[in-house]
Amino acid sequence: MTASLPVSLAANPKLSSWVRFTTDGTVALSPGKVEIGQGIVTALAQIAADELDIDIARVRMLRASTASSPNEGVTSGSLSMQQSGRAIRHACAEIRQIFLTAAADRLGVDIGQLELADGVISGPGNVTTSYWELSDEVSLDRVATPGAMAKPASRRVLAGRSVQRIDIPDKVFAHPRFIQDLALPGLLHGRVLRPELSGAKLLGLHEETAREIAGLVAILRDGRFAGVVSETEQGAEAALAALRKSATWSAGEPLPDDSDLAAFLKAQPVETSVIAAKAAAQSATATRTIRRQYTRPYLAHASMAPSCALAQWSGERVHIWSHSQGIYLLRADLAIVLGLPVENITVEHVEGAGCYGHNGADDVALDAALLAKAAPGRPVRVQWSRADEMTQAPFGAAMAIDIEADLDAHNDIVGWRHAIWSNGHTARPGRASQPALLAATEIANPFPRLISTNPPQANGGGADRNSVPLYDFPAWQISSHRLLTMPIRTSALRTLGGQGNVFAIECFIDEIATARGEDPVAFRLRHLSDGRAKDVIRAAATRANWKPARASGTGHGIGFARYKNTGAYCAVVAEVEGDADIRVKRLTIAVDVGEAVNPDGVINQIEGGAIQATSWVLKERVRFDRARITSRSWTDYPILRFSEVPEVEVEVIQRSEIEPVGAGEAAHGPVTAAIVNAVFDCLDVRVRSLPITRDSLIAAMELS
Amino acid sequence: MPDIRFRLNGVDTTIDTDPDRPLLDVLRGHLRLTGTHFGCGAGECGACNVIIGDRAVAACDTPLWAVEGKDIITIEGLGHAERPHPLQRAFIAEQAMQCGYCISGILMSAAALLMRNPAPNDAEIKAALDRNLCRCGAHNRIVRAVKRAAAEMTTP
Numbered sequence: 001m002t003a004s005l006p007v008s009l010a011a012n013p014k015l016s017s018w019v020r021f022t023t024d025g026t027v028a029l030s031p032g033k034v035e036i037g038q039g040i041v042t043a044l045a046q047i048a049a050d051e052l053d054i055d056i057a058r059v060r061m062l063r064a065s066t067a068s069s070p071n072e073g074v075t076s077g078s079l080s081m082q083q084s085g086r087a088i089r090h091a092c093a094e095i096r097q098i099f100l101t102a103a104a105d106r107l108g109v110d111i112g113q114l115e116l117a118d119g120v121i122s123g124p125g126n127v128t129t130s131y132w133e134l135s136d137e138v139s140l141d142r143v144a145t146p147g148a149m150a151k152p153a154s155r156r157v158l159a160g161r162s163v164q165r166i167d168i169p170d171k172v173f174a175h176p177r178f179i180q181d182l183a184l185p186g187l188l189h190g191r192v193l194r195p196e197l198s199g200a201k202l203l204g205l206h207e208e209t210a211r212e213i214a215g216l217v218a219i220l221r222d223g224r225f226a227g228v229v230s231e232t233e234q235g236a237e238a239a240l241a242a243l244r245k246s247a248t249w250s251a252g253e254p255l256p257d258d259s260d261l262a263a264f265l266k267a268q269p270v271e272t273s274v275i276a277a278k279a280a281a282q283s284a285t286a287t288r289t290i291r292r293q294y295t296r297p298y299l300a301h302a303s304m305a306p307s308c309a310l311a312q313w314s315g316e317r318v319h320i321w322s323h324s325q326g327i328y329l330l331r332a333d334l335a336i337v338l339g340l341p342v343e344n345i346t347v348e349h350v351e352g353a354g355c356y357g358h359n360g361a362d363d364v365a366l367d368a369a370l371l372a373k374a375a376p377g378r379p380v381r382v383q384w385s386r387a388d389e390m391t392q393a394p395f396g397a398a399m400a401i402d403i404e405a406d407l408d409a410h411n412d413i414v415g416w417r418h419a420i421w422s423n424g425h426t427a428r429p430g431r432a433s434q435p436a437l438l439a440a441t442e443i444a445n446p447f448p449r450l451i452s453t454n455p456p457q458a459n460g461g462g463a464d465r466n467s468v469p470l471y472d473f474p475a476w477q478i479s480s481h482r483l484l485t486m487p488i489r490t491s492a493l494r495t496l497g498g499q500g501n502v503f504a505i506e507c508f509i510d511e512i513a514t515a516r517g518e519d520p521v522a523f524r525l526r527h528l529s530d531g532r533a534k535d536v537i538r539a540a541a542t543r544a545n546w547k548p549a550r551a552s553g554t555g556h557g558i559g560f561a562r563y564k565n566t567g568a569y570c571a572v573v574a575e576v577e578g579d580a581d582i583r584v585k586r587l588t589i590a591v592d593v594g595e596a597v598n599p600d601g602v603i604n605q606i607e608g609g610a611i612q613a614t615s616w617v618l619k620e621r622v623r624f625d626r627a628r629i630t631s632r633s634w635t636d637y638p639i640l641r642f643s644e645v646p647e648v649e650v651e652v653i654q655r656s657e658i659e660p661v662g663a664g665e666a667a668h669g670p671v672t673a674a675i676v677n678a679v680f681d682c683l684d685v686r687v688r689s690l691p692i693t694r695d696s697l698i699a700a701m702e703l704s
Numbered sequence: 705m706p707d708i709r710f711r712l713n714g715v716d717t718t719i720d721t722d723p724d725r726p727l728l729d730v731l732r733g734h735l736r737l738t739g740t741h742f743g744c745g746a747g748e749c750g751a752c753n754v755i756i757g758d759r760a761v762a763a764c765d766t767p768l769w770a771v772e773g774k775d776i777i778t779i780e781g782l783g784h785a786e787r788p789h790p791l792q793r794a795f796i797a798e799q800a801m802q803c804g805y806c807i808s809g810i811l812m813s814a815a816a817l818l819m820r821n822p823a824p825n826d827a828e829i830k831a832a833l834d835r836n837l838c839r840c841g842a843h844n845r846i847v848r849a850v851k852r853a854a855a856e857m858t859t860p
Contacts, residue, residue: 037803037840164799171804172792174739174779178805181738233733234725304743304751304805304839354803354840386744600799604845608802611841634748634837642830645843 003146006086008032012070015098016140018091019048021131025119027054030062032072033084035167036325037354038664039601040080042165044088046158046597051092051150052131053116056158061166065348066331074326074428076357076492077460078567078662081597085660094148095140102138103129153595153656160656162600167351179323179350180308180383187310188217190371190382191240192227192439194392196628197252198487202226206246210239218374219243223444227371229380255487255624262295262400265421270481275457275464280475284414286406290512294403294504296690298622299396299493300637305353306389307360311368312379317344318372322365323352329430330362336433337366337440337447356612358491360384360393362429363438370439390637391629392438395622396493397423397452399463399500403508411516413527416476418467418504423483424452425462425496436491451486455496460564463497466669469505470562471527488624495563495665499613502561502669503676503690510557510677511686520558520677521546532592532653533562536571539590539651544573553577554585555682559673561666568593568666569653572610574646574674576682582692584614584646584675591650591666594658602663603650609667610648615640616668617675621691710771713781723769728752730768731778739779739808743837750836753809754778760809760816760832779808782815791815794853795846802840810836814850822858824850 005013012018012032020028029048035041041061049056062069072084100121104111109123122128153159170177195202202224210219210228215235220227228243230236256264310321318338324330327347335342352361364382372380384392399422406415427450429436440447454462461467464480513523521541528534537560540546548556555578560571569592575585587610596602619638623631631637676687679697687700708719712735719730726745731737731754740763743751747762754763755777783789791811794800801807810833817824817832824832829850838846 037801037805039802162799164796168796168799168801168804169785171801171807172795172811173783173785173788174808176738178741180741183736183738234729302839304749304803304837305741306743351803353805356839383742386746386748604799604802604842607844608841611843612839615841633746634744639837639839640843642833642836642838642843642847643827645830645841648844 005144005146006083006090008070008072008083008087009090009144013143015091015095015142015144017070018088019095019140021135023132025132026058026060027052028060028062029088030069031084031088032064032070033075033080034064034325034349035351036075038605039165039598041167042163043081043598043601044084045166046163047085047089048092050156050158051089052096052119054119056163058119063349064327065346066327067346067348071328074329076325078563078665081660081662085597089150090148091144093150094144097148099131099134099138102134106134159595159597160599160654162598165601177351178305179321179352180305182310182321182350184310184379186378188229188231188375188378188380189233189236190227190229190368190380191236192225192367192371192382193240193243193247194388195249195252197249198255198628199253200249200251202247203250204248205243207243209246210242213239213242220371220374222370223442223446225370225439225442227367229371229374252627253487255626257626258624261297261398262293265398265400265483269484270421271484273480273482275461275478275480276468276476278476280414284408284474286414287409289404289406291402291404292508292511292688294401294500294507294688296399296500296503298398298488298490299616299620300390300622300631301356301359301393301493302637302639303353303355303359303389306384306386307364307393308352308381308383309365309368310379310381311365311372313372313376316340318369320345320347320365320369321350322347323350323355323361324365325355325358325361326428326430329428330365333362333429333435333437334366334369336435337437338369357396357493358394358426358428360389362436363392366437366439387632390632394427394489394491397425397463397490399497401500401504403504405508405512413473413512414475416469416473418476418478420463420467420480420497420501421483422463422497423486423490424454425490425492426455427452427491449486449489451484452490454480454482460566461497465496465501465564466498466561467501468565470530470533470565471509471524472529473527495668498561498563498665499616499668499672502559503672506559506561506670506673507676507686507688510680519547524560532569533560535653536560536569536590536592539653540571540573540588543590543649543651544588546573550681553579553682555678555680557674557677557679557681559670559677561669563666567661568663570606570666570670572667572670572674574671574678576675576678578679578682580694582618582679583644584618586647586649587614587671587674589648589650589667590653591663592653592655593661593663595656595660596652596654597660599652599654602652605663606650606667607648609664610671611640611645613668613671614646614675617672617690618692708768708772710773711775713777719768721768723767725768726764727754727766727768727771728763731763737778737780741805741808743806750809750813751806753812753836755812755816758816758819760813777812779811782811789815790853790856791850794849794856798845798849798852800845800849801842806836806838810838810846818854818857823854
């Protein structure tokens with residue numbers, strides 16, 4: 001096998017772009033991936049400290065910036081451990097070797113006799129030097145080479161340990177860390193005026209009242225993009241309110257009927273792709289075919305903090321502070337809209353609130369860049385409102401999924417067809433010749449709205465993510481119908497189509513197993529040949545004492561998936577209670593991410609994913625009428641509360657010899673299916689339309 | 705405009721501004737105390753909770769005039785790295801967050817609870833935090849952290 005560089009390192013091979021030794025005895029580590037509440041910076045610091053043999057307290061994590069950081073694309077898809085983690089492990093292994101070689105030269109000692117402890121290199125006869133002492137003469141401005149040998153798992157000290165996250169003390173002691181709290185000298189505040197009616201155009205605006213508000217710096221209008229800049233945040237809010245009162249808008253663009261999303265999705269023009277097709281090795285006779293339709297609604301990111309960005313112009317250059325997941329990609333789109341070469345734009349990452357995909361972070365960065373033009377030289381901070389966050393940010397796409405199974409005379413599955421109707425699941429910035437940013441569609445010379453697409457299957461797919469069964473069915477045909485219209489803006493939300501497809505597959509096979517009179521765990525195990533898949537299912541089942549005796553008013557269900565079919569394995573047993581309302585009491589989960597570099601970080605991600613998925617399943621649905629998004633607040637878009645949160649138990653199957661994969665999206669699909677299957681166990685009702693509400697339960701009862 | 709007087713984190717404070725201004729805007733904008741976070745502006749998420757008297761209150765829908773003469777504690781007054789409040793220690797020990805944006809408001813709700821009820825059970829903790837939203841799903845860790853802090857505070 002030829003050794004090759006990890007993908008992120010191949011793209012950014014200069015070692016000094018990743019690691020720098022600083023004179024104060026620290027190591028500056030500069031990943032291109034960003035902290036979005038998932039704890040990635042700590043796990044990466046652990047990897048670096050292990051390979052370099054230094055105390056983790058010496059690792060200083062730099063914020064990503066297009067001015068200096070490696071370009072690692074976007075922090076998404078549970079890929080940061082695979083991409084950044086491997087790159088850093090490899091780079092640090094090579095750097096360690098470079099320094100040991102230099103130390104052997106300087107100390108006149110054979111390299112094999114050197115020892116390295118907390119950055120100090122020592123040899124026989126008490127000769128010592130260190131990374132920092134050598135850093136003047138050892139240049140890391142050189143490209144990484146394949147073949148550097150990272151330590152074997154058995155020699156890593158920190159990897160596999162639940163090191164405390166390095167960002168948490170700042171957050172409990174309220175040290176400013178979030179972009180919303182960034183203080184810059186001369187800071188101005190901006191607000192953008194957007195219509196409630198979807199796609200409405202700004203016809204008229206009277207600026208007089210807004211102009212009288214104390215602190216007003218500028219009112220900016222560019223096509224139907226309009227906003228204010230003020231010396232104070234309060235002044236900006238007041239001027240925006242005055243502007244809103246004076247604005248007249250055109251009628252908007254019609255929205256679909258939210259009471260029948262499947263009908264809407266199936267009636268649109270589509271582009272159809274065959275995702276996978278497998279012909280049976282031997283002919284089998286189907287004696288009957290079962291068909292089911294599953295749907296999930298549009299889902300909101302509903303981040304706790306409204307999106308926020310700062311921008312500061314200096315001549316023809318602009319500096320942007322953003323919580324974007326992809327600073328280079330955002331820069332590419334900004335360059336198109338602003339008509340600037342990318343070199344004139346710096347995008348610096350600053351943490352925002354938890355991010356679950358392509359939310360408003362990138363949009364608000366363009367808002368800030370446009371508004372800051374009105375105040376050259378001064379930084380302008382733009383923050384969206386809660387209603388903006390709930391209505392203007394892209395949504396996770398609604399999905400309709402039809403599955404058919406052909407059964408033979410023994411009720412064995414001999415054929416399987418899975419068809420998806422959905423908008424594309426990504427319209428991220430920086431990936432197309434046209435920009436994906438909201439204000440780009442609003443300015444005087446507008447760009448068309450980018451219709452969302454799907455990443456290729458090789459990258460895990462989009463609407464089709466997790467649509468190919470992991471089960472050994474003899475034949476299947478998987479197809480995806482991507483909508484070519486997009487009345488409701490969609491883009492990447494955690495798992496893309498994975499949650500919808502796992503919901504459909506795992507609930508359908510539960511139904512088939514039940515019809516056969518077979519235990520659903522046994523049915524799954526019988527159709528799987530992957531040992532790691534079987535192990536997580538067995539572990540979750542054992543831990544949950546599968547299957548507990550059925551008691552009135554409670555039910556148990558199981559769900560399983562391997563995220564993207566290539567990532568983390570996750571199996572979940574859900575316990576629910578219910579009659580008219582469903583409560584999820586407990587989720588028992590087993591997960592295998594390969595090497596769990598920070599086991600508590602993995603558990604935290606799985607717990608969080610499980611609770612968020614429970615919220616999606618029981619509560620969440622973007623609401624709209626035929627003209628506007630109507631779920632504008634936490635009252636209209638409720639999420640799971642403390643009193644409703646299930647107990648979550650997570651067992652991590654540690655496989656330190658297998659390269660790590662991410663954990664952030666592994667739980668959503670299996671949790672969804674486990675809850676729905678538990679509802680059947682509890683109430684004898686198969687819910688095939690999310691969320692599970694009183695209404696959807698009644699509708700499902702009428703169907704069954 | 706009349707001055708508004710109150711005690712803020714133990715310090716007598718006088719503010720000369722529009723009395724209808726939300727307390728949150730005064731804390732963040734006027735006093736530059738940015739630990740209290742804006743989440744919704746409608747008292748629906750708890751990200752901006754502060755303690756007034758012995759109650760956790762959303763600062764975003766509390767007008768300044770309503771705090772005249774009151775005792776206010778914000779996250780900045782709860783404790784600091786050198787002298788952490790037991791809740792702050794417990795949240796670190798339990799790693800009780802993901803993104804942490806909601807945490808300052810949750811800490812204030814929890815601190816107010818412990819002022820009134822030094823030994824709450826799980827149900828009482830969840831009830832006290834039920835108006836605080838967390839989108840990342842750190843709820844169970846947060847409940848454990850509050851229990852840990854309560855145990856520490858009540859151990860003689």
